[in-house]
Amino acid sequence: MIDLLQYEFVKNALLAGTIISILFGFLSFFVVMKRLSFLTVGISHAAFGGVALGILLGTNPYTTAIFFCIVVGYLISLYGEKSEYDTVIGILFAFTMALGVIFISLKQDYTFDIMSYLFGSILGITKTDIVALGVLMSVIIILFYLFFKEILFITFDKTVAKASGLPVELFENTIVLILSLVIVFSIKLIGIILVSAFLIIPSAITMLFFDNYKKVIFWAIVLNLLIFFAGFYLSYKLDLPTGATIVSLGAIVYFVSAFFKKAD
Amino acid sequence: MKEKPYILIEDLEVRYKNKVVLENIFLEVNKREIVSIVGPNGGGKTTLLKVILGLKDYTKGKVEILGKPPKEVDKKQIGYLPQKEQTAKNFPISVFETVMMGRYPKLGFFKKPSEKDREIVLECLKIVKMEHLKDENINKLSGGQRQRVFIARALAMEPKILILDEPSTGLDIVAQEDFYKTLVNIRDTKNMAILMVSHDIGVVSTFVDKIACLNKTIHYHGKSGNPIPEDVLKKVFGTNIQILVHDQHCKGCQRGEDD
Numbered sequence A: 001m002i003d004l005l006q007y008e009f010v011k012n013a014l015l016a017g018t019i020i021s022i023l024f025g026f027l028s029f030f031v032v033m034k035r036l037s038f039l040t041v042g043i044s045h046a047a048f049g050g051v052a053l054g055i056l057l058g059t060n061p062y063t064t065a066i067f068f069c070i071v072v073g074y075l076i077s078l079y080g081e082k083s084e085y086d087t088v089i090g091i092l093f094a095f096t097m098a099l100g101v102i103f104i105s106l107k108q109d110y111t112f113d114i115m116s117y118l119f120g121s122i123l124g125i126t127k128t129d130i131v132a133l134g135v136l137m138s139v140i141i142i143l144f145y146l147f148f149k150e151i152l153f154i155t156f157d158k159t160v161a162k163a164s165g166l167p168v169e170l171f172e173n174t175i176v177l178i179l180s181l182v183i184v185f186s187i188k189l190i191g192i193i194l195v196s197a198f199l200i201i202p203s204a205i206t207m208l209f210f211d212n213y214k215k216v217i218f219w220a221i222v223l224n225l226l227i228f229f230a231g232f233y234l235s236y237k238l239d240l241p242t243g244a245t246i247v248s249l250g251a252i253v254y255f256v257s258a259f260f261k262k263a264d
Numbered sequence B: 001m002k003e004k005p006y007i008l009i010e011d012l013e014v015r016y017k018n019k020v021v022l023e024n025i026f027l028e029v030n031k032r033e034i035v036s037i038v039g040p041n042g043g044g045k046t047t048l049l050k051v052i053l054g055l056k057d058y059t060k061g062k063v064e065i066l067g068k069p070p071k072e073v074d075k076k077q078i079g080y081l082p083q084k085e086q087t088a089k090n091f092p093i094s095v096f097e098t099v100m101m102g103r104y105p106k107l108g109f110f111k112k113p114s115e116k117d118r119e120i121v122l123e124c125l126k127i128v129k130m131e132h133l134k135d136e137n138i139n140k141l142s143g144g145q146r147q148r149v150f151i152a153r154a155l156a157m158e159p160k161i162l163i164l165d166e167p168s169t170g171l172d173i174v175a176q177e178d179f180y181k182t183l184v185n186i187r188d189t190k191n192m193a194i195l196m197v198s199h200d201i202g203v204v205s206t207f208v209d210k211i212a213c214l215n216k217t218i219h220y221h222g223k224s225g226n227p228i229p230e231d232v233l234k235k236v237f238g239t240n241i242q243i244l245v246h247d248q249h250c251k252g253c254q255r256g257e258d259d
């Protein structure tokens, strides 16, 4: 792997991957506990509609993707209260993908590479992306550090947290915003289709082995880093697409762990 | 001068959509008082508690909690045990840490629990007789043990008002008796006002200060300053007090049409 480091794009990809692994490992605990797995699927697929709109308008696709993800995130919160969350996500997820297909069909010349958005393209990661990711990670970590006990209470028991005066709605809106941002910022590395797996798998695995949230979160981060580096190396050795290799590796680790975990 | 009641409700009306579920409610709970609400399923007990907690809006009347409307009151002063536990499934956390959460609102932002908080948590665990399981994961507890942990968490808030929605659910008979004794004890030592929903009137009526019989509206108010005469109790609850009875003796306290 050392020899790889002479390439600028490899360094960038590894740096971005490190940041994303830490961030996703950490956030996955809240995604799993608050049952937001499908929400992350909905938000990430909304990015497709956003990217397509950006391409159609000739603007930066990531800007329109962020906009799309946040809007969809809030529509899910809003309509989820009225019907079932899964129902709303199922509809919006298809709708934003459909919009994406329509936008792309309206664009006459096919000079762009839609596959790189869907499945990631680590070659495209720039210094600017890394700085953006670094800033995003710092903000999120500071927020969670400062309000960790309140966030923990809300995640654990929303009703009583609310009755005790904690700002439950504010937190829930913030988490949708945070998830939208981290998803869009990770599209280059992992791709729209695969990104949500990265937000679910780490804690899904560590939940099998640890019965305390501190350990679950800590080991989810460590494990996510391991999966990322191993997947990255494998994809280079076997000449496979990076994002797909990493996600497949994570999924295999999950199923193997779950298989060997003894039922109580 | 008489101190203001901790909970004061006058002429309250509450609806879900257009359906009136509570009306003409008058209720007063004072410092150092235990009030129990009894009544049939669907009578509106949980709804009344939610109004007090500011979790449900009302359409008419006056509600004052510690002298303020429910939405403006300092929530740290109110401990709550919901009827149905709505915690995240399989949340990996110990008994001790769960009860410690009760301290979080009091602590405020940016503060970490101190030694004092730990002592309070341990004391609350002792009260519910769960200190031997303090390091156990809460998902490995039985239903009744879990209930005790959540009671301990509400106690750990050291609130002025304690709101308990069917706290004895899942407690065995010995634990129930212990629990009620504990309530009397904390009422006296911590000067709390306790409002709880309960179905075991037989037990409850012996130690609470007031019983409010709720079925859309409150039908009976017993005050223990002049203790509830036995014949009145009999009238209200019938002779067979094991079952929650709203029989012909219970004046104006008919069951809803649909049950």
Ligand SMILES: Nc1ncnc2c1ncn2[C@@H]1O[C@H](COP(=O)(O)OP(=O)(O)OP(=O)(O)O)[C@@H](O)[C@H]1O
Binding pocket: B016, B021, B039, B040, B041, B042, B043, B044, B045, B046, B047, B048, B083
């Ligand atoms: N979220 C809701 N939406 C619509 N109606 C509701 C809702 N919650 C309660 N109700 C109605 O309000 C009435 C009172 O319900 P509530 O839960 O307060 O009863 P309860 O006295 O606590 O009953 P139980 O003994 O079963 O706990 C019932 O008729 C119920 O159908």
Ligand SMILES: [Mg+2]
Binding pocket: B045, B046, B047, B083, B165
């Ligand atoms: Mg109820």
